[in-house]
Amino acid sequence: MAEYRVGRYDYPGQLPGLDDELLPSIRETLLRGDYVLGAAVDRFEHAFASYLGARDAVGVNSGTDALILALHALGIGPGDEVITVANTFHASAQAVVRVGATPVLADCGPGDYLIDLEQAEAAITDRTRAVLVVHLFGQSVDMAAVHALAKRHDLLVLEDCAQAIGAYSGGVRVGTTSDAGCWSFAPSKNLAAAGDAGAISLGGADADRLAAVLRRLRHFGQDKQNEHRVVGFNSRLDTLQALVLGHKLPQLDEWTARRVAVAAEYRERLAGLPVSFQDGAGTGEHVYHLFQLRTERRDELLAHLREAGVDAVVRYPHPIHLQEAFAFLGHRRGDFPVAEDLAGTTLCLPLFPSMTADQVSLVCDGVREFFAR
Numbered sequence: 595m596a597e598y599r600v601g602r603y604d605y606p607g608q609l610p611g612l613d614d615e616l617l618p619s620i621r622e623t624l625l626r627g628d629y630v631l632g633a634a635v636d637r638f639e640h641a642f643a644s645y646l647g648a649r650d651a652v653g654v655n656s657g658t659d660a661l662i663l664a665l666h667a668l669g670i671g672p673g674d675e676v677i678t679v680a681n682t683f684h685a686s687a688q689a690v691v692r693v694g695a696t697p698v699l700a701d702c703g704p705g706d707y708l709i710d711l712e713q714a715e716a717a718i719t720d721r722t723r724a725v726l727v728v729h730l731f732g733q734s735v736d737m738a739a740v741h742a743l744a745k746r747h748d749l750l751v752l753e754d755c756a757q758a759i760g761a762y763s764g765g766v767r768v769g770t771t772s773d774a775g776c777w778s779f780a781p782s783k784n785l786a787a788a789g790d791a792g793a794i795s796l797g798g799a800d801a802d803r804l805a806a807v808l809r810r811l812r813h814f815g816q817d818k819q820n821e822h823r824v825v826g827f828n829s830r831l832d833t834l835q836a837l838v839l840g841h842k843l844p845q846l847d848e849w850t851a852r853r854v855a856v857a858a859e860y861r862e863r864l865a866g867l868p869v870s871f872q873d874g875a876g877t878g879e880h881v882y883h884l885f886q887l888r889t890e891r892r893d894e895l896l897a898h899l900r901e902a903g904v905d906a907v908v909r910y911p912h913p914i915h916l917q918e919a920f921a922f923l924g925h926r927r928g929d930f931p932v933a934e935d936l937a938g939t940t941l942c943l944p945l946f947p948s949m950t951a952d953q954v955s956l957v958c959d960g961v962r963e964f965f966a967r
């Protein structure tokens with residue numbers, strides 16, 4: 595990202611204690627050979643579950659696999675429908691298809707950009723088994739409302755928490771009240787591994803049984819070496835990634851606070867312009883994985899910012915139902931108008947914890963200059 599004056603990430607900024615703590619522990623592991631499901635995985639799983647306030651957490655090798663293994667462990671498969679949202683990253687809907695079930699989409703709300711629960715409820719059929727909500731961009735879905743809906747229709751609840759680590763809904767952290775919270779620690783995420791990594795958090799009534807099922811599934815379906823009880827996956831959280839994540843986790847809340855402060859500054863300094871933002875309040879607190887700015891002149895503003903050295907980006911330019919991969923669902927333009935409108939009018943301003951005051955000013959000045967022309 596060297597060509598940008600304000601880039602998208604700052605990896606060195608997320609590695610305090612690199613030389614004194616993290617590298618020695620990686621070195622020690624490299625020499626010792628505890629590579630697969632090593633002690634660091636167990637330690638991180640405990641630390642992460644306790645950070646969330648979840649009953650347990652099971653490390654897997656990506657956020658995508660977290661979704662797939664969770665759906666699989668909950669017995670969702672061919673013939674089943676899972677309700678999710680048109681405004682999300684590909685992986686949420688991809689996972690449903692990967693277990694052989696059908697994603698049934700609902701639009702999102704125009705203010706919070708999150709699943710519209712009235713539409714979700716209207717989409718329920720006698721094949722619906724679960725609702726998969728996505729806490730998109732760092733903002734939490736109202737989990738009390740989701741649970742009420744699920745109870746009315748006897749549905750399982752899964753949360754795609756990939757973008758919302760640390761966010762609260764109704765006073766508790768996301769990923770702690772449903773059948774499964776699915777997490778990504780990909781390098782772009784607020785808690786980032788040095789590669790692919792993910793986890794499933796468990797907080798529902800069946801948490802202990804599900805944790806055991808997931809630990810078996812991620813490890814070739816075996817509880818003991820060479821005793822394969824079910825057909826499984828190879829999807830383990832890597833020991834080296836667990837070391838990286840365990841090293842960073844204690845810093846996370848501080849980093850989130852910094853994200854929230856930068857977001858507040860953006861909102862304040864860009865007030866009065868013909869732009870709007872994703873609702874920041876709600877039932878919880880936004881953790882600003884991505885800061886969305888919405889304007890009818892999105893493409894022009896994007897070009898202007900990039901020209902000015904600001905690495906702004908669009909997340910996501912196409913809603914799920916208009917992606918070629920999901921053509922088989924039979925949707926067309928106009929089916930989910932809010933998601934479609936957001937895809938054409940939003941961009942993400944750079945936001946990372948170590949942003950300097952000068953970098954924030956550069957972004958704000960760039961946006962202000964554009965609208966002053």
Ligand SMILES: Cc1ncc(COP(=O)(O)O)c(C=O)c1O
Pocket residue numbers: 656657658659682683685686728754756757777778779780790791792
């Ligand atoms: C909302 C959402 N769900 C799922 C994923 C998949 O995570 P991963 O890239 O770790 O497979 C991501 C990130 O990539 C995401 O942003």
